[in-house]
Amino acid sequence: MRWMSRTAVNALLAVSALYTLLPLTWLLFASTKSLSDLYATPGFAFGEFNLFANVEAVAREGGGVFFRWYLNSLLYAGVGAAVSSLITVACGYAFDKYQWLGKEKLFGAVLLGVLVPTTATAVPLYLLASKIGVVNTFWSVFVPTLVHPFGVYLARVLSAGYVPREVLEAARSDGAGEIRTFASVAMPMLLPAYVTIFLFQFTAIWNNFFLPLVMLNDQNLYPLSLGLFAWEKQGHAFPEFHSLVITGSLLSVVPLLVVFLLLQRFWKAGMTAGSVK
Template sequence: MTAPVRTPEQRGDRAPRRTGARTGVGASPWTSRAAVHTLLVIASLYSVLPLVWLVTSATKSVGDFSTTSAFELADWNLGENLSALFAEEDGVFLSWIRNSALYAGLGALLGALICTACGYAIAKLDFPGRKLLFGVTLAGVLVPTTALALPLYLLASQLHIVNTFWAVFLPLLTHPFGVYLARAFADAAVPDEVIEAARVDGAGELRIFFTIALPMMRAGFVTVLLFQFVGIWNNFFLPLVMLTDPDLFPMTLGIYQWSTRVTQFPQYNPLVITGSLLAVVPLVLAFVLLQRQWRSGLASGSIK
């Protein structure tokens, strides 16, 4: 005769404890969906509020800064501020815009191409010292750019290019972190079989890179391009060390020079804020226009 089957409650056993999103039992309050969303909203506001302040302040006159709060809109003086900005010092701000466009636009394009080619070579070409070269590249990532300003100035002085366009432009053409990213993209996006097939067909290494590897690394190229563009556009210390001619200043250095006069000449305050607002616009446009390629590039570069 078999014993009657007893339920878990009759045996005195506890029911298995269920955890997870369905019951919420055992879940940390810091990992709940509401907490995560709250933290994301706070982080977004922290990032957006300075831009909101910049937009509202760019519409104010000199007197409005002392009569209105930080985020309060006053009389719409953006047009007058823009006119004064472009007329100040015989329109030197237009020269700063042109210089920043040349430094960041042309420098980012050539720099991204050089970094992509270097990363592809380290990843896919077999040559002596390849691992040592990649190790040196990784070591270069750890060196802050400000620590290189003095050595770069001494090199530029030996080449007699201090206070010229080339003193700022040439050091910006490559970046160790861009080479590192390009190597990761090349490993993930360019199959070795495709390269070998192209070599069998008689294609040279340059042709393989420009016609086969570079299109496959398009997302990686755009990612490196964005990093280069943002880094060069926001570059301040290198132009500060290299340049003394205001006609060669980028926007960052020129606006800084004006900001040092605000305490003595309050009329520069609207110019500095309006110029800073214009300096942010290209960065926002670059991320909006290229965000799809940038996000897919980061995802593909993380897979090996």
């Protein structure tokens, strides 16, 4: 029975891994094909190897606008996730370590934010941005990414698992103020928590589509998701854009892979925080 249980779990994991990797595998095969091979060869088969020519075509299209979109996505996701994670960790730490009137009610309001889908907030955010005159600017997409309700909840849980109150009391006894205690004592302990939240937020912002769609008209401000969508719409009239979208999609996966590979050890540590007492 134990052997059958282990086999069933491994089989389920294998199916899950296959389901996850199949789209990426197809993307890899398709990115190496010319436009004619894309429709004339099986999906999981190489045609004439054309990857470098496809990348060159992506780089040339629109005067290199793809790499402008790439930089925009790195700014939205990289800087946004870094700042958002710092704010989120500080909020979670405050909810965990401090006491004030109405704390749990406020935390309940934060948890309500987890239940609201981001697509439902796009139109209200657009109306607010319109009121203050920042529609179709970098800030209209960047500022909303700084709010991460689920990250606050996760940061509170990880703060309880990583930061002993006794260490904070010792720092205060040595004369450290609250900001210095957080920055010099708590934050190094919360580094795995910070990286865990950073990875979640980086992925969410990198894949964000609906908010930029609502906020942006200037093509030079597009993130990759919206830029590739604009190319895909042109594919109805100009089939060569299908190859550009496929190759661009493959290139867009690279930062996610790099970030996860570089930070996975912190992510594993963060996800297991507090699991062993």
